[in-house]
Amino acid sequence: MNHIEKYATLLDDAALNAQEVEQFDKDSTLSLGDAYAIQAASIKLRLERGEHRVGVKMGFTSRAKMIQMGLSDVIWGRLTNQMRVAEGGAVEHSRYVHPRVEPEIAFLLKKPLVGNISNAEALAAVEAIAPALEIIDSRYKDFRFTLPEVIADNASSSGFVIGDWASQKIDFSNLGMVLSIDGEVKQVGSTAALLGNPVRSLVAAARLAADAGEPLETGSIVMAGGATSAEWFFPGQYVSVDVQKLGRASFHVSA
Ligand code: OOG
Ligand code: MG
Numbered sequence: 001m002n003h004i005e006k007y008a009t010l011l012d013d014a015a016l017n018a019q020e021v022e023q024f025d026k027d028s029t030l031s032l033g034d035a036y037a038i039q040a041a042s043i044k045l046r047l048e049r050g051e052h053r054v055g056v057k058m059g060f061t062s063r064a065k066m067i068q069m070g071l072s073d074v075i076w077g078r079l080t081n082q083m084r085v086a087e088g089g090a091v092e093h094s095r096y097v098h099p100r101v102e103p104e105i106a107f108l109l110k111k112p113l114v115g116n117i118s119n120a121e122a123l124a125a126v127e128a129i130a131p132a133l134e135i136i137d138s139r140y141k142d143f144r145f146t147l148p149e150v151i152a153d154n155a156s157s158s159g160f161v162i163g164d165w166a167s168q169k170i171d172f173s174n175l176g177m178v179l180s181i182d183g184e185v186k187q188v189g190s191t192a193a194l195l196g197n198p199v200r201s202l203v204a205a206a207r208l209a210a211d212a213g214e215p216l217e218t219g220s221i222v223m224a225g226g227a228t229s230a231e232w233f234f235p236g237q238y239v240s241v242d243v244q245k246l247g248r249a250s251f252h253v254s255a
Helices: 003-017 032-048 063-069 119-124 147-152 198-211
Strands: 053-059 075-080 090-092 100-109 126-136 157-162 176-181 184-190 221-223 238-243 247-254
Touching: 003 032, 003 147, 032 075, 032 147, 053 198, 075 147, 075 157, 075 198, 100 157, 100 176, 100 198, 100 238, 119 126, 119 198, 126 238, 126 247, 157 221, 157 247, 198 221
Parallel strands: 053 221, 090 247
Antiparallel strands: 053 075, 100 126, 100 221, 126 157, 176 184, 176 238, 238 247
């Protein structure tokens, strides 16, 4: 087994068993290419178990997230059907190591988006937009990692909830977002926090996915990234995001 497969298996096992692992590249010696190769190999293990790809997630697209995690490069990860939680559904806390939640918006594509595209081309490919929550769960001890490590760990992806799809005709460039836990406001932000306009997150997703040889297809979901810092959540809680004009995405937390 080479080191790509070794780390892919380590991280996949950690996710499957909700078991944290030690950081293995504290000095950032892995190239970003190798880090993405580990991510791809770990996703392959999921696909071999019958999961299928449904889209991509973007990470570190807001300053709040960059500051919270101390990293400033935009990253991406792969989403599978198994990670999706039904709107208003239950999230089992014990299935994760130390999960956090972020307020996001999601895009649904009606056309493929490949390579270097303009904002206008990206917009023209959007079928619908929705309020969304991302559940991130770093597999690393203490939720601490270097850039290659978080990339290898599929950008901490572990779950996502998408509210009702809304018309792509709504101007989503600057919509207020409120993340609440048990009705208490925890984070307030705007979609404008995402690279100045979330459409740029979609443009970046199209480029990065195509560079990896896995261009965004019709029907793909793209999670644009957390607009604020992430929040911890715990069993018994109700987590929601309200996005101006788009509505709500939410989940309940069970043990
Ligand atoms: C990495 C994932 C970042 C986002 O929306 O910025 C991310 C992490 O913070 O664990 O999902
Ligand atoms: Mg996120």
